[in-house]
Amino acid sequence: MAPIPNPRVVFAKPVPQGAWPIVGEHLVYDGTPTIDLDTVPLNGGFLTKALYLSPEPYIRERMRDEHIASYSSPMIAGAPMVSACILKVLRSEKEGFKAGDLLYGMSHWELYTVQPYMEARRKWNQADWPAWTANIDDIGNPNQVPDPNGAFPLYKYCSVAGAPGMTAYASFKKYADAKKGETIFVSAGASAVGSMVIQLAKLSGMKVIASAGSDSKVEYMRSLGCDVPFNYKTTSYKEILPKHGPIDVYYDNVGAEALDAALENMARFGRLIICGQVAEYNTAPEDRYGIKNSSMMYKLCLSMYGFLTPFIAADYAAKFYEDVPKMVVEGQIKSEERIYEGLESAPEAFVEMLRGGWDVAGGKVVVSLVNQ
Amino acid sequence: MAPIPNPRVVFAKPVPQGAWPIVGEHLVYDGTPTIDLDTVPLNGGFLTKALYLSPEPYIRERMRDEHIASYSSPMIAGAPMVSACILKVLRSEKEGFKAGDLLYGMSHWELYTVQPYMEARRKWNQADWPAWTANIDDIGNPNQVPDPNGAFPLYKYCSVAGAPGMTAYASFKKYADAKKGETIFVSAGASAVGSMVIQLAKLSGMKVIASAGSDSKVEYMRSLGCDVPFNYKTTSYKEILPKHGPIDVYYDNVGAEALDAALENMARFGRLIICGQVAEYNTAPEDRYGIKNSSMMYKLCLSMYGFLTPFIAADYAAKFYEDVPKMVVEGQIKSEERIYEGLESAPEAFVEMLRGGWDVAGGKVVVSLVNQ
Incomplete structure (x- = not known):
């Protein structure tokens, strides 16, 4: 198979303190990369397609100049944005992951990614950073999620079930x-x-x-x-x-x-x-x-x-994943999502989410790549 | 015995928000009252002489206009100031209290008082006040304290041991x-x-x-x-x-x-x-x-x-009274007190305590009435 487009959204440069991120300046859509899904080397990892991206408020703090100390590791300027995503496994050389698996966790904002994603992942040495800076890339490795099989939309793993x-x-x-x-x-x-x-x-x-x-x-x-x-x-x-x-x-x-x-x-x-x-x-x-x-x-x-x-999720995770999807199915817990279609809409989705400014119903902003 | 002077310090009028209390205006020494220690009716209570008064920062909040809501009950304008005091029982009609007993708890700023003190005590009906306003007069009824017998000065019950x-x-x-x-x-x-x-x-x-x-x-x-x-x-x-x-x-x-x-x-x-x-x-x-x-x-x-x-003392009181006086005697815990002599110095002591402005060593401000 010939290479196909593998678009991405890049964190192009740090956002100054006190300023809003600007689409096309700090968050830049890049449609030029390509990938050959059949031949790209997996190096013992696995290839995923991103189905949904999850813009969330905490990401703004990661978009700073890396010399400013804070609680989160700054993202790498020039590399893709990173957030929680819902992924589908296409090929795998890694035990425990097979084609068709659904995953939820941190990944690049790009259509196809060889996991573990590397380009936006810092070589992390805690000693180089303030003790209170946490390496966000280290948390939320993509983990298996059960297919809801239509009982609720898959993207709710970016929302009430995530x-x-x-x-x-x-x-x-x-x-x-x-x-x-x-x-x-x-x-x-x-x-x-x-x-x-x-x-x-x-x-x-x-x-x-x-x-x-x-x-x-x-x-x-x-x-x-x-x-x-x-x-x-x-x-x-x-x-x-x-x-x-x-x-x-x-x-x-x-x-x-x-x-x-x-x-x-x-x-x-x-x-x-x-x-x-x-x-x-x-x-x-x-x-x-x-x-x-x-x-x-x-x-x-x-x-x-x-x-x-x-730092607090571990004690509640088992109960959460046992109870909440069930409560969603039974209608005991509701959620609304505002779906942005296509990777190209992701920068806008992120800034709109931060501004909270659309005058429609609330709900979690999700970017869908399902139709790409 | 003929009546003798029973001086007092009166909370003369509320202190405006944002202002400092002023000696002679908000805290007024009044040397004119008298008392006959032998004949004053006890009405089932007991007569005390104040040995030490304990000016403390929280009292400032009580010196407000009573129409301003806050966490403490406002003091009654025109009545004596109230604070924790060390008292000595002179006469008693109440079981459990006898002449010579030493007490620590809330009392009037006056030399001699028939307990329970009444003049500065509000007739309290919680329903008339915001739910978060606590009646300070209700806490810290005078309780027996052991005579340290010279192992440490009695006034430390207004300080590290109080x-x-x-x-x-x-x-x-x-x-x-x-x-x-x-x-x-x-x-x-x-x-x-x-x-x-x-x-x-x-x-x-x-x-x-x-x-x-x-x-x-x-x-x-x-x-x-x-x-x-x-x-x-x-x-x-x-x-x-x-x-x-x-x-x-x-x-x-x-x-x-x-x-x-x-x-x-x-x-x-x-x-x-x-x-x-x-x-x-x-x-x-x-x-x-x-x-x-x-x-x-x-x-x-x-x-x-x-x-x-x-609201938190009850769980720790027994251990405190068991451990701390002993640690004070053994020198494991030290404290300094700044003693003001005589009831007439109490207004000044209070304002100085609030300002924390004397350029000598720190320590707890205590007013001594021992020599009166």
Whole structure:
């Protein structure tokens, strides 16, 4: 067979602090590479086709200049973008992997890849990096996932049945200490993580307040069972929270003003779970919002827990993969996905996901390569 | 016996938010009341003489206008100040209390008091107050303390062997998860609580960094075993912490800039214990320092615990009263106190304590009425 196109999306150059990534500048589609699927050497590995890519907010932090210290390993400029992906095995020289297998884990943003992917993988020596910098390439090696056989769409492994679902599930189970009748506030409640938290909270018998940035997202949150969904762009945190609080659990996906308002409206002995702070992923350090209500920590005897999913998932993974796909099939847990068609749409999908700006329903952004 | 003077210090009127209490305006010495110790009716209670008063930072919050909601019950304007005190029983009609007994607990700032003190005690109905407002008058009823018989000065029950010592002890045991070789940073390390935390940390085999506001306090912290004591007024947090960190545990008595700098210099999986934030007790809400490093909560997988001593002390009280007085006698735990002589000095002692501004050694401020 002759070589065929193997398009990719390259992380072309670092995004300055405080700036937004720009399509065509930082994320560049390149349709020129080719691959011969029959003859490409596997070197003991296996060849995959990417079916779905999963743009997620944490990736923004990896798109920095590599000299800026942070918690994640920076991606390699000039190499393909990396994220969780759903892959299908085409050929294999590796035991345990055979043609037709479905995998979920970290991979290149390119159509076909010889695994383990190498081009965007750093030769990692922890001693060269701050102790708190984690090598993201090391986590989430592609693992087998069962074929849902039509019981739910395969791409839900990039959503409620994958990393975002696991993030919500593990952190809620570990930190929320949810009690029936308590009140939770979830920011970015229409996001992949937020929408799962809303549903876990309802299953625990909690009253749920949740914020998002458009009226259609408000309706989406309501459809998930949220008791008090609101649009923070038209109704302020300071108006809603005193009225419907106090809050026993705050699940933070946003940071900044949302976190500050939550602190002011917690109940005594409340718990705050800090999952992410998407409001400031594109903000320079000096321009960040300053939290003024930290004194509520002692005044209200609060506990606040920050986490990164890879460090807490292990204890919950077995139960998650046992329970959640079943709950999805049975309709106990719902999720929506916003599908972008084709690899060429991936840069746009990523930036739109970060901006959260489309005025349609919420849900997890997924890029589909199924038809390529 | 004829009536004798029974001087008092009155909480004359609320202190505005963002302002400092002023001697003679908010705290007013009144030498005119009298009492007949032989004939004053006890009504089934008991008569005490105050030996020592214990001005402490949390009292500032109680000196507000009672219409401003907060975690502590506001004191009653016009009634005596209330704090932890060491008392001696003179006469008693109550079982379990006899003349000569020594007590430690909440009482009026006056020389002689019929217990339970009533004038500054609110008729408390929790339903009239926000759920998170605790009635401070209800905690710390005067309890018997053993006479140290000269093994240590009695006033240490207002210091390392009393509420400040217990605050440090219970919170450190409950939240620090201290491991040998780890690093702790203690702000206000020369304070009553901070100096105890330094010593508990050293006994746990930790490296201790601690800040205070004068060079003599730096020397005091060094004498307690602190490895890296520094004067934050002449050496910035941002200079010391990156050099001597990262920090596994941060013990916060200060808030504001100290908390923000600590967040930026934590180690992964670090713990932050929020005991108090004295930097902002006299700051209006809108003028508070804004914390910009809350994202370190998830980036470093941090846990932050706020607490109020009455809610955590019970589990640690027995062990505290068994261990700490003994450790004080044996010199394993040291403390310094700054004694103000006479009730008339109490207003000044309180304001000085809040300002932490004297340029002598640190230590707990105590007002002695022993010679009155």
